[in-house]
Amino acid sequence: MGIQIYLSEERLVALFIVLSFLITFVCTRVYTRLARTRNWGSGHAGGIHVHHMVVGIVFILVSGWAALALDPGTPWTYVLGIFFGAGAALTLDEFALWLHLKDVYWMEEGRASIDAVILAFMLGTVVALGITPVGIDDSAGADVLAVSIALAVVASFVSILKGKYYMGIIGLFIPVIAYVAAVRLARPRSAWAHWRYTDNEKKMTKAVARDVKRRARKIRVRDFLGGTPNLKSPQA
Numbered sequence: 718m719g720i721q722i723y724l725s726e727e728r729l730v731a732l733f734i735v736l737s738f739l740i741t742f743v744c745t746r747v748y749t750r751l752a753r754t755r756n757w758g759s760g761h762a763g764g765i766h767v768h769h770m771v772v773g774i775v776f777i778l779v780s781g782w783a784a785l786a787l788d789p790g791t792p793w794t795y796v797l798g799i800f801f802g803a804g805a806a807l808t809l810d811e812f813a814l815w816l817h818l819k820d821v822y823w824m825e826e827g828r829a830s831i832d833a834v835i836l837a838f839m840l841g842t843v844v845a846l847g848i849t850p851v852g853i854d855d856s857a858g859a860d861v862l863a864v865s866i867a868l869a870v871v872a873s874f875v876s877i878l879k880g881k882y883y884m885g886i887i888g889l890f891i892p893v894i895a896y897v898a899a900v901r902l903a904r905p906r907s908a909w910a911h912w913r914y915t916d917n918e919k920k921m922t923k924a925v926a927r928d929v930k931r932r933a934r935k936i937r938v939r940d941f942l943g944g945t946p947n948l949k950s951p952q953a
Contacts, residue, residue: 738837741806746943770814776804813830827946828936840886869888879898879907879910884898885898
């Protein structure tokens with residue numbers, strides 16, 4: 718049972734979306750980090766601060782409407798894909814703002830935007846590469862297909878219960894990732910740990926020790942991608 722990876726004409730739009738998403742996110746974060754350190758300020762219209770997610774929403778709405786309502790065909794679908802990817806990056810880069818309904822871009826809560834961008838990029842990449850869900854193709858027999866789907870879904874579900882959300886979601890496309898996550902220790906604040914480790918001090922202690930190291934790595938990655946946030950959050 719292998720992972721089917723292929724690029725075809727039908728996947729090119731998805732590839733353009735992913736590439737424009739990545740490039741736009743990188744450029745946006747470079748600019749915002751420079752603006753933060755050099756006090757460049759930000760865009761305003763009529764005295765109102767215009768967040769870049771507003772531009773992103775416009776890009777998504779216009780490109781989505783044009784692709785669905787006009788069906789322009791190539792090469793315009795590639796152009797629309799580029800605008801859609803750019804709009805998605807601009808919007809998800811400020812995911813934490815529309816999640817908390819306040820400007821937390823440079824606050825601790827703002828790190829949620831980095832998580833959203835990473836997850837979107839991972840999902841977009843597997844789609845662009847043509848990786849099929851549960852890692853098999855239609856040539857597999859019905860019995861094999863049913864068992865493979867069931868195992869992948871169960872492993873992904875267990876992974877999510879264990880607090881490993883990225884691995885659980887991506888595991889639906891690459892099952893081996895979900896299998897690995899499902900058999901390893903759960904995160905100490907996960908539903909699985911609350912259910913299974915409450916009366917097992919040894920496992921809970923080990924899970925906490927691993928989580929401390931994992932969180933430290935995650936913070937370093939977030940800070941590298943998005944910049945170090947301020948420690949205090951604004952008052953609601």
